[in-house]
Amino acid sequence: MTTHQYIDAHRERFLEELFSLLRTPSVSTDPARKDDTHYCATQVQEYLLKAGMDEVSLYPTAGHPIVYAEKIIDPALPTVLVYGHYDVQPAAPLEQWESAPFEPVIKKTALHPEGAIFARGATDDKGQMFIHVKAVEAMIQTGNLPCNVKFMIEGEEEIGSPNLTPFIQQYHEMLAADVILVSDTSLLANDVPSITVGLRGLSYLDVKVTAASKDMHSGTYGAGVANPINTLCEMVAKLKDERKHITIPGFYDDVVFPSDEVRDMIRNAPFDAAAKMEGPGLFGLEGEEGYHFYERTGILPSLDCNGIWGGFMEKGSKTIIPAVANAKISMRLVSQQNHEKAAQQFADYFKSLAPDTVRVEVTPHHGGNPYVTPTDTVEYQAASAAMEESFGRVPVPMYGGGSIPIIAAFKEILKIETILMGFGLDSDGLHSPNEHFGVVNFFKGIETVPLFFRAYASRKAGA
Amino acid sequence: MTTHQYIDAHRERFLEELFSLLRTPSVSTDPARKDDTHYCATQVQEYLLKAGMDEVSLYPTAGHPIVYAEKIIDPALPTVLVYGHYDVQPAAPLEQWESAPFEPVIKKTALHPEGAIFARGATDDKGQMFIHVKAVEAMIQTGNLPCNVKFMIEGEEEIGSPNLTPFIQQYHEMLAADVILVSDTSLLANDVPSITVGLRGLSYLDVKVTAASKDMHSGTYGAGVANPINTLCEMVAKLKDERKHITIPGFYDDVVFPSDEVRDMIRNAPFDAAAKMEGPGLFGLEGEEGYHFYERTGILPSLDCNGIWGGFMEKGSKTIIPAVANAKISMRLVSQQNHEKAAQQFADYFKSLAPDTVRVEVTPHHGGNPYVTPTDTVEYQAASAAMEESFGRVPVPMYGGGSIPIIAAFKEILKIETILMGFGLDSDGLHSPNEHFGVVNFFKGIETVPLFFRAYASRKAGA
Structure with missing residues (x-):
């Protein structure tokens, strides 16, 4: 048999x-x-x-x-x-x-x-x-x-x-x-x-931007002090350039792409963009130019905010400049990237983006290669x-x-x-x-x- | 008497x-x-x-x-x-x-x-x-x-x-x-x-950036789709330039500064920066160059995020790309600025900053001139x-x-x-x-x- x-x-x-x-x-x-x-x-x-x-x-x-x-x-x-x-x-x-x-x-x-x-x-x-x-x-x-x-x-x-x-x-x-x-x-x-x-590997970090020890009146202080939410947004925005390329110095040093032959197979694999968007109800696909969706999600690293919070988050309005803003940021890593090295590169760069009117804490969560x-x-x-x-x-x-x-x-x-x-x-x-x-x-x-x-x-x- | x-x-x-x-x-x-x-x-x-x-x-x-x-x-x-x-x-x-x-x-x-x-x-x-x-x-x-x-x-x-x-x-x-x-x-x-x-007057708005109808797996989708938090951060960052000048087109059209004489009195008023920082526990003062703190908070308009939220905000880690990100943004207005006009200028500009992979809602809250x-x-x-x-x-x-x-x-x-x-x-x-x-x-x-x-x-x- x-x-x-x-x-x-x-x-x-x-x-x-x-x-x-x-x-x-x-x-x-x-x-x-x-x-x-x-x-x-x-x-x-x-x-x-x-x-x-x-x-x-x-x-x-x-x-x-x-x-x-x-x-x-x-x-x-x-x-x-x-x-x-x-x-x-x-x-x-x-x-x-x-x-x-x-x-x-x-x-x-x-x-x-x-x-x-x-x-x-x-x-x-x-x-x-x-x-x-x-x-x-x-x-x-x-x-x-x-x-x-x-x-x-x-x-x-x-x-x-x-x-x-x-x-x-x-x-x-x-x-x-x-x-x-x-x-x-x-x-x-x-x-x-x-x-x-x-x-892909994973590096997951908590970041915290502190401008003051207390929330402030947005009238008395607005335009005269750092707003930690605006500052956090500005710092996050600088983590990628207009091409969606991650700007952390040295971040791509250990990224080696697969052979052209393998990339051709990936790019030529059957791909239905509409079906890919339909599942999560996406309005579109977006990523670094010159790469197929499967390359963006497979051979390129990613950097995403998984969560963000700070200030007044309820219904209505409260006219404060908050003392603190927080985010959770994770990076998917590829090829020879190491999660501990990536976390350190991120922390060093992120802190370097901060104006001297705020304090920044970066706490790595867990990771994998x-x-x-x-x-x-x-x-x-x-x-x-x-x-x-x-x-x-x-x-x-x-x-x-x-x-x-x-x-x-x-x-x-x-x-x-x-x-x-x-x-x-x-x-x-x-x-x-x-x-x-x-x-x-x-x-x-x-x-x-x-x-x-x-x-x-x-x-x-x-x- | x-x-x-x-x-x-x-x-x-x-x-x-x-x-x-x-x-x-x-x-x-x-x-x-x-x-x-x-x-x-x-x-x-x-x-x-x-x-x-x-x-x-x-x-x-x-x-x-x-x-x-x-x-x-x-x-x-x-x-x-x-x-x-x-x-x-x-x-x-x-x-x-x-x-x-x-x-x-x-x-x-x-x-x-x-x-x-x-x-x-x-x-x-x-x-x-x-x-x-x-x-x-x-x-x-x-x-x-x-x-x-x-x-x-x-x-x-x-x-x-x-x-x-x-x-x-x-x-x-x-x-x-x-x-x-x-x-x-x-x-x-x-x-x-x-x-x-x-x-100052006030214009207060809720903004909502939606990329999808469901949260997504940050591995499967990361680097291939718009992340509404990152996108919101990038949009917020573009609301001011490096000089902290608000970039909304036409925003300053109705701003007329007081006379040089009055500005001199404001700039020369007794001001104790350390005392101003001590109350809210600030690390520093920050604002548009060339203006005194009292000018920044008095004769300049401001733009502040009063709150921001989206995605995973609890302890620990969750590897999602959220469907939605929100913020509360308010502007303090000066001189001849009108709060309804400012809200419209903000909404038009903010929406123009959005990539076509997201939908943006802007809801004015209340205002005053x-x-x-x-x-x-x-x-x-x-x-x-x-x-x-x-x-x-x-x-x-x-x-x-x-x-x-x-x-x-x-x-x-x-x-x-x-x-x-x-x-x-x-x-x-x-x-x-x-x-x-x-x-x-x-x-x-x-x-x-x-x-x-x-x-x-x-x-x-x-x-």
């Missing part, structure tokens, strides 16, 4: 098992869901055992446990380490769900005419993580596993993976592998396969070949705009590159009400993963 | 009477104080009767009553109309008062070594308004009233005088006068007399002569930065100019805890007002 035949023969069971995972409200941030979250870890443990994995264990942490498993068929063969997470975002706002978030149902949608599984975690990440459990089961049970495989499935991804870095530091020998495989990103479209080769998957490797070529075989089209190496800081930590601590081979769609409602995952996407994933294992093992053997 | 001798003989009683007014918590904005506020009007009515005024009446309004009185000694003589208010600001925050706000006490301070009356309304405006009641009493009772006098004392100044404009429209014949006399402003210092000759007292008139010369005689020094014609919109309405509706002859100090805690009014200032006012009446009547007779 081939792997493919095995998958075909067990479609209904695979769906039922995924449903059982989706019924467990493993909301990692909710203390009331601590037992549910732990129970979900034991479900993953059980499915890994059933799949034929060895050394299946729960590793307790200060928070939710990490599920680990391995199948070493020959220490001389390469090893794939699968990373995923069994925890989910909160379901709120509940009233916006058309079906109960933890009672999965299959419904057809315009983009999923053959049906999609609606449930919190359907795509992020239970469905995508379970693809690997089922693909590995199919390979093991049919005797087609071509190399070693390890699983590291955590329960705290949605709260920033606070206990994963200490875990990989402690168990770096156990986790030794040749490549990390993750399905926690999206395809460009069901007929446009893509592999995410870039994740960008990650770029090299595309000239056996690992990427194997993933690309597997996607091409499965989808009938060479996947686009896409730079995602978001951040998964733990992926950069894998590279820094474990010294292993990651392949981000996702099978969902950006429109599947991740972190939103009515999250769903196409049934076709789920099985396309289960079929593609063994193609990757085979392509990878054979290329490594040939290398 | 001279007016002066009468005043000297009744010092204790004048203070006791003022204390009785100050004991009435006539907080016009507080519905729970409606009866107290009305009672205060009857107290003023009684003191005007005692002073010897005729036609003393309470005019009911949709809100608190207006006290009116007149003493027409000869229709051929000029008439002075005294305007003041018996209502006060709320006393909150109570815990910051060192004595109860409605239990007046006399305590010495550094600036008032001979004692100051501590109570809400001590200077704004019960104490200053009562100066006129007592000065007129002294003139009437000693047979020294040299011209006609009318009183219009309202109870809604602290809530924007909503019923005074209809009142003066309805009773403009009854209110006919040659000059309006108001004590609701400050002296530069007890040894530096000044007359306020300019009040600036007022300038001409200094080349008999009225001003009489006031200046009275202050000089009383203080031994020519008063500085000062441009105050604040707004009393009703003064411009007096000019527009009654066609009468106003003399703003205040006797308190800016440091007396107006609208703040521990409001007070120097005992010396109170009596200096009562002594100066008859000097004004005499100087004015004789100048008008000679004219």
Whole structure:
């Protein structure tokens, strides 16, 4: 029996098992869901055992446990380490769900005419993580596993993976592998396969501009003193030039663009501006000239105010010049940029923009480094070949705009590159009400993963 | 008996009477104080009767009553109309008062070594308004009233005088006068007399910048869409140039500066920058180059953000690009500027600054026109002569930065100019805890007002 035949023969069971995972409200941030979250870890443990994995264990942490498993068929063969997470975002706002978030149902949608599984975690990440459990089961049970495989499935991804870095530091020998495989990103479209080769890093800071110790009367003082809101606005405005290029000195020093060939693929990927605007109800797209939307959000860094506040914010009018103005500012980082260096560059420059009539405080919040998957490797070529075989089209190496800081930590601590081979769609409602995952996407994933294992093992053997 | 001798003989009683007014918590904005506020009007009515005024009446309004009185000694003589208010600001925050706000006490301070009356309304405006009641009493009772006098004392100044404009429209014949006399402003210092000759107008607007209908993920969209906070900051920054000059086209068209002589007096008035900064805890003073602080806050218009808000404003971090950003922006207007024209100029320019990726709403709030007292008139010369005689020094014609919109309405509706002859100090805690009014200032006012009446009547007779 081939792997493919095995998958075909067990479609209904695979769906039922995924449903059982989706019924467990493993909301990692909710203390009331601590037992549910732990129970979900034991479900993953059980499915890994059933799949034929060895050394299946729960590793307790200060928070939710990490599920680990391995199948070493020959220490001389390469090893794939699968990373995923069994925890989910909160379901709120509940009233916006058309079906109960933890009672999965299959419904057809315009983009999923053959049906999609609606449930919190359907795509992020239970469905995508379970693809690997089922693909590995199919390979093991049919005797087609071509190399070693390890699983590291955590329960705290949605709260920033606070206990994963200490875990990989402690168990770096156990986790030794040749490549990390993750399905926690999206395809460009069901007929446009893509592999995410870039994740942006993040530097997030609070800034505070103080002009006085008390609010002032805008009549008595207006035009004679610094207004911290106007000053903050002027400082923020100077962070980008007319071309939307960030003006922080040295900020782009560590930005290296991908090859022209990769940029051409990104620029030529199918892109529907109207559809991109429709989701959030945008009036237009805007960014640095000379770059495609996918380049702006993928290979360029960004600088955004995430929040701003100060002075009188209620209905009506109050004629004050406030003492203080605040903002939250974050930068998405790319390529070789380092979040600590970027935060320092920002702080130095931002403070330099302040007139001597105000005091400026800059408080870095948290950060993470960008990650770029090299595309000239056996690992990427194997993933690309597997996607091409499965989808009938060479996947686009896409730079995602978001951040998964733990992926950069894998590279820094474990010294292993990651392949981000996702099978969902950006429109599947991740972190939103009515999250769903196409049934076709789920099985396309289960079929593609063994193609990757085979392509990878054979290329490594040939290398 | 001279007016002066009468005043000297009744010092204790004048203070006791003022204390009785100050004991009435006539907080016009507080519905729970409606009866107290009305009672205060009857107290003023009684003191005007005692002073010897005729036609003393309470005019009911949709809100608190207006006290009116007149003493027409000869229709051929000029008439002075005294305007003041018996209502006060709320006393909150109570815990910051060192004595109860409605239990007046006399305590010495550094600036008032001979004692100051501590109570809400001590200077704004019960104490200053009562100066006129007592000065007129002294003139009437000693047979020294040299011209006609009318009183219009309202109870809604602290809530924007909503019923005074209809009142003066309805009773403009009854209110006919040659000059309006108001004590609701400050002296530069007890040894530096000044007359306020300019009040700035006000235009107050809400602005809203919308980029989308929903908040967006700052990773997926960052650098590819307009961020309404960054956009708002960039628009606000463009409202002034590097010199702090407001860039709204046509904004300064109706600004005419006072004569070089008056500007010299303003620039040469005693000014203590350190003391000016100390009150609100400022780090420095800032404004358009080439202008003195008193010119910046008096004869120049201002543009200030009074509030700003948008996006994530709580502790921690949320990686969104918000859909919307808001600000409250007000302009203080001077000279011949009109608040409706300024609001329109602002709205047109502000909207023109917006990229086509956002929508901008500008909502004017309320406004008032600036007022300038001409200094080349008999009225001003009489006031200046009275202050000089009383203080031994020519008063500085000062441009105050604040707004009393009703003064411009007096000019527009009654066609009468106003003399703003205040006797308190800016440091007396107006609208703040521990409001007070120097005992010396109170009596200096009562002594100066008859000097004004005499100087004015004789100048008008000679004219």
